Amino acid sequence: MRVSPTCRLLAAIVVVFTAAGSALAEPTKPPAKPAAKPAGKPAKVDVAPMVAKLKSNDETQIRTALDQLRNAGAGAASAAPQVADLLGRGLSETTTVQAIDTLGDLESPEGSAVLAQYAGHRTLTIRRASVKALTRTRGPAAGAALRHALGDPDPQIRGAAASGLGALRAKDAVPDLFVALDHRVNEAAASIGQICSPDQCDQLVAKIGKVPFDVVTGGLDQILFRPSAEVSDEMKIKVLGQVRETGTAESNKFLKDIQKRLPKETSPRVKQAVEQAVRATAGGPQ
Amino acid sequence: VKRRGFVAVAGLLALGAASCGDPNRPKTFSSDWRDDQGKTIGEVLTRVRGAKPPPSTDLVVSVAGRDKIIGTPLGAGSPWTATHALDGRPIIAGNVVVVSGNGEVVALDAASGKAIWTRPTGNVPLLGAGDDGNLTALTLSRSSGGSTLLMVGRDGTVVRQLETEKALGAPAVLGGLVFVPWAGQYVSALDPQSNEEIGRVTVREKVTRAFVVGGTLYFGDVSYVRFDDNIVRASAGQASKVGVPSRELPGTPRLLVPGTEKIPAVANARDRDRLFGRPDGASNPFGVDSNRFYADYYKLVFGFDAARGQLSWVRTHPDEVIGGEAVAGGLLTCDAQGKLTVFDALNGATTMEKSVGEPIASCTVQADTFRSPKGAPSAAPVAKQIIEAVQLREPTLATAQRLLLRELATLEDESATKTLVEIATDPRSAPVLAADARASLATRRNGASYMLTALGKHYDFLHDVLMSPPVGPMSDALAAMKEAKAAPLLASHLFDPADTEDDVKRASAALAVLATDKELPQCKQFFGMYRGTASTEDMASAVASVAEAMLRLDAKGSRPILEAALKDSNTALPVHARLDTLLAAANKDKDNKDKPDGGT
Numbered sequence: 001m002r003v004s005p006t007c008r009l010l011a012a013i014v015v016v017f018t019a020a021g022s023a024l025a026e027p028t029k030p031p032a033k034p035a036a037k038p039a040g041k042p043a044k045v046d047v048a049p050m051v052a053k054l055k056s057n058d059e060t061q062i063r064t065a066l067d068q069l070r071n072a073g074a075g076a077a078s079a080a081p082q083v084a085d086l087l088g089r090g091l092s093e094t095t096t097v098q099a100i101d102t103l104g105d106l107e108s109p110e111g112s113a114v115l116a117q118y119a120g121h122r123t124l125t126i127r128r129a130s131v132k133a134l135t136r137t138r139g140p141a142a143g144a145a146l147r148h149a150l151g152d153p154d155p156q157i158r159g160a161a162a163s164g165l166g167a168l169r170a171k172d173a174v175p176d177l178f179v180a181l182d183h184r185v186n187e188a189a190a191s192i193g194q195i196c197s198p199d200q201c202d203q204l205v206a207k208i209g210k211v212p213f214d215v216v217t218g219g220l221d222q223i224l225f226r227p228s229a230e231v232s233d234e235m236k237i238k239v240l241g242q243v244r245e246t247g248t249a250e251s252n253k254f255l256k257d258i259q260k261r262l263p264k265e266t267s268p269r270v271k272q273a274v275e276q277a278v279r280a281t282a283g284g285p286q
Numbered sequence: 287v288k289r290r291g292f293v294a295v296a297g298l299l300a301l302g303a304a305s306c307g308d309p310n311r312p313k314t315f316s317s318d319w320r321d322d323q324g325k326t327i328g329e330v331l332t333r334v335r336g337a338k339p340p341p342s343t344d345l346v347v348s349v350a351g352r353d354k355i356i357g358t359p360l361g362a363g364s365p366w367t368a369t370h371a372l373d374g375r376p377i378i379a380g381n382v383v384v385v386s387g388n389g390e391v392v393a394l395d396a397a398s399g400k401a402i403w404t405r406p407t408g409n410v411p412l413l414g415a416g417d418d419g420n421l422t423a424l425t426l427s428r429s430s431g432g433s434t435l436l437m438v439g440r441d442g443t444v445v446r447q448l449e450t451e452k453a454l455g456a457p458a459v460l461g462g463l464v465f466v467p468w469a470g471q472y473v474s475a476l477d478p479q480s481n482e483e484i485g486r487v488t489v490r491e492k493v494t495r496a497f498v499v500g501g502t503l504y505f506g507d508v509s510y511v512r513f514d515d516n517i518v519r520a521s522a523g524q525a526s527k528v529g530v531p532s533r534e535l536p537g538t539p540r541l542l543v544p545g546t547e548k549i550p551a552v553a554n555a556r557d558r559d560r561l562f563g564r565p566d567g568a569s570n571p572f573g574v575d576s577n578r579f580y581a582d583y584y585k586l587v588f589g590f591d592a593a594r595g596q597l598s599w600v601r602t603h604p605d606e607v608i609g610g611e612a613v614a615g616g617l618l619t620c621d622a623q624g625k626l627t628v629f630d631a632l633n634g635a636t637t638m639e640k641s642v643g644e645p646i647a648s649c650t651v652q653a654d655t656f657r658s659p660k661g662a663p664s665a666a667p668v669a670k671q672i673i674e675a676v677q678l679r680e681p682t683l684a685t686a687q688r689l690l691l692r693e694l695a696t697l698e699d700e701s702a703t704k705t706l707v708e709i710a711t712d713p714r715s716a717p718v719l720a721a722d723a724r725a726s727l728a729t730r731r732n733g734a735s736y737m738l739t740a741l742g743k744h745y746d747f748l749h750d751v752l753m754s755p756p757v758g759p760m761s762d763a764l765a766a767m768k769e770a771k772a773a774p775l776l777a778s779h780l781f782d783p784a785d786t787e788d789d790v791k792r793a794s795a796a797l798a799v800l801a802t803d804k805e806l807p808q809c810k811q812f813f814g815m816y817r818g819t820a821s822t823e824d825m826a827s828a829v830a831s832v833a834e835a836m837l838r839l840d841a842k843g844s845r846p847i848l849e850a851a852l853k854d855s856n857t858a859l860p861v862h863a864r865l866d867t868l869l870a871a872a873n874k875d876k877d878n879k880d881k882p883d884g885g886t
Contacts, residue, residue, distance in 0.1 A: 057854065059855055059856060088814050089814050089847075089850075090813070090814040090815065090816070090817045090818045090854075090856060090857070091818045091819075091856045092818045092855075092856045092858070093818065093821070095818070096819055117781075117811060117815065120781040120783060121783065121815060122790070122816075122825070123821075126819065127783060150747070150748050151745070151746040151747045151748040151749065152747065152783070153745060153747065153783065153784045158747060176748065179748050180748060183747060183748055
């Protein structure tokens with residue numbers, strides 16, 4: 001099945017906010033069902049009335065326009081430059097956060113540059129909102145800003161940035177994500193699992209026993225559910241073998257969960273490896 | 287009990303006998319004595335003038351474990367050990383070492399450690415001892431209050447024993463007379479033969495100790511008073527006196543342990559925080575040897591100019607210093623590992639090292655004729671010595687390091703700036719020290735290159751840079767130095783959320799002076815991001831400083847931006863007020879310039 005880029009992005013966003021919500025969350029579910037929106041381009045919205053309000057210099061009108069744009073979502077993406085311009089000129093704190101959220105909803109790369117600037121704002125709420133929005137706008141500035149945000153003083157921002165880089169499929173950020181993982185940015189594991197090359201996936205597998213099991217499996221889970229075109233069966237079997245070797249009750253629980261969720265089209269070799277691993281780890285120590 | 291009763295009666299008889307002598311002489315330790323303007327002490331001075339006590343043994347006596355006494359000669363002679371229970375620190379007096387414990391005092395030969403005599407004490411604490419080669423005077427603290435003064439001959443016989451309600455200090459013996467400080471202000475001279483107090487002086491300084499160094503008698507506690515011709519004017523405050531110069535010192539060190547205080551056998555915190563100075567018998571006016579006072583503070587050893595109080599040197603010792611004494615030409619210290627070190631008075635260079643042979647609990651030093659070996663190797667410059675001392679990451683040293691940091695800040699040396707930057711940016715620095723370093727950095731006017739390097743760093747969690755550089759203080763300094771290279775670095779710190787608001791405020795103020803056209807876009811970006819979100823006075827001030835920079839760099843392009851912000855309700859109130867003032871001043875300037883006469 002061919003998945004459209006939009007669907008893939010929406011699926012990734014689901015992963016981002018699941019992971020960002022809790023550093024030690026349950027293993028991330030496979031990015032399989034981007035159900036919220038139908039595939040294809042969103043219907044375009046006439047943004048002219050809203051843009052007029054944005055240019056009114058009246059805070060009430062501006063805020064109304066921002067609300068309308070948020071409701072319109074990606075269909076109103078053509079208004080992104082005006083929202084970005086407003087942020088560039090400066091707004092009150094409340095309106096700033098609203099404008100940032102709006103840019104996120106518009107999902108236009110044209111919002112990324114200004115969001116990247118606000119990702120370094122001193123006010124935590126503004127910074128968090130910017131990092132969150134950047135994972136949706138994408139664009140050239142987004143990846144760089146999120147990589148920078150991995151070193152932020154705020155742990156929530158570091159986590160969101162790590163998740164965002166996975167969502168953006170920022171493959172060049174994987175080395176940074178490994179550094180982040182070593183610095184207990186647990187969200188980095190899932191992101192690495194989403195985008196790692198074979199060597200990098202090996203590197204993540206080698207983290208078993210070095211970082212908490214439920215953290216590393218957040219990434220291994222992602223590897224196991226990636227399409228064969230991205231991750232070979234050999235790699236998946238290798239991952240399963242490494243988990244099997246731990247022989248613990250928690251690895252058995254993880255493998256059983258994988259077994260339940262395996263798609264029908266999973267290769268017989270991988271299915272067999274899962275079954276064997278589940279059997280081998282049954283009754284393992286806690 | 288019988289013996290004690292006998293001793294008490296004998297004491298009373300002795301005091302009674304003393305009161306029947308010359309009516310001009312003070313009654314022994316009587317407080318109804320009227321100052322005689324130096325008459326009796328003058329007579330005592332005449333009597334002992336020319337007395338040449340034999341040189342005292344140059345010796346370090348250490349306590350190891352609970353009852354081991356180790357003698358380490360500083361000159362010729364062999365080390366010795368003795369064993370005796372100890373309820374206080376051994377006292378070196380002339381050529382004997384007096385130890386107390388197990389209900390007795392024992393005099394050991396300072397050269398060999400062999401016992402010379404033993405006297406029972408009834409477990410009363412030994413406070414002080416003096417000796418002139420023939421007679422040993424001891425003061426002991428009575429459990430019922432007051433003191434006992436015991437004078438013991440070389441054969442161990444008690445020559446005299448006086449009991450008094452007064453608190454006696456540590457005695458000295460010179461020319462056959464016993465000098466006893468008491469009541470914190472008097473020194474009485476007692477003749478053991480007649481059992482009379484033959485002279486007394488009122489010293490207008492606190493005195494609790496009498497001691498002989500290099501054949502000269504001194505009294506002291508917080509300062510030294512020399513027993514010389516001026517002693518007859520002591521009650522008028524004109525005795526020969528030398529004290530510690532008034533200056534900040536590490537901790538609260540004491541020059542001498544009060545002679546009324548029992549010194550524990552094991553060194554305590556006070557031994558790690560002491561002052562030292564050796565009175566110079568030959569100096570005129572009276573001063574201290576080599577014009578130096580010294581202090582120890584745990585692992586740090588300081589040398590101060592005695593006249594002006596300036597820090598001359600500071601040495602970092604590998605172990606904590608637990609005792610020592612000023613010697614001729616330097617300072618001798620002992621550390622807990624049993625290492626003896628002599629530092630040169632002039633520059634702090636190590637001139638001699640010796641080992642006791644094992645770790646020690648305390649030490650006592652007597653250096654009568656010993657002097658620091660000459661031909662000392664050159665020492666590092668004081669700036670380097672300070673830098674080494676302040677970079678020791680030990681919380682116990684923070685108090686002394688703060689003092690050194692202030693010394694460092696006065697040095698016109700770029701390496702001082704470098705060290706201040708390092709301390710301010712090192713997460714291992716004690717917080718008070720880092721705060722002091724920040725404060726000092728703001729006043730530096732050199733070492734810009736070190737500041738620029740530091741400004742190039744930012745908080746970075748991933749790369750374990752968990753402390754921002756001292757942006758604010760360095761901004762102040764670099765702006766004062768008009769260091770143009772700082773502008774781009776300062777501009778980058780406007781957008782670092784890990785910097786404090788104070789740092790951002792001061793960086794902005796520096797940019798108002800230093801920013802160039804290259805920083806204009808960043809100034810505009812900062813203005814846009816914060817003119818509506820600056821909720822504190824510091825941030826509002828930062829926005830105003832950046833606006834000032836914008837006006838300076840591009841008045842034509844920036845004025846509309848600032849005027850629009852002034853009209854916009856999104857602009858935060860504290861920013862609004864500052865913008866109003868800034869634009870009004872700028873307009874006034876412009877009007878003046880536009881006038882035909884240029885506003886003159």
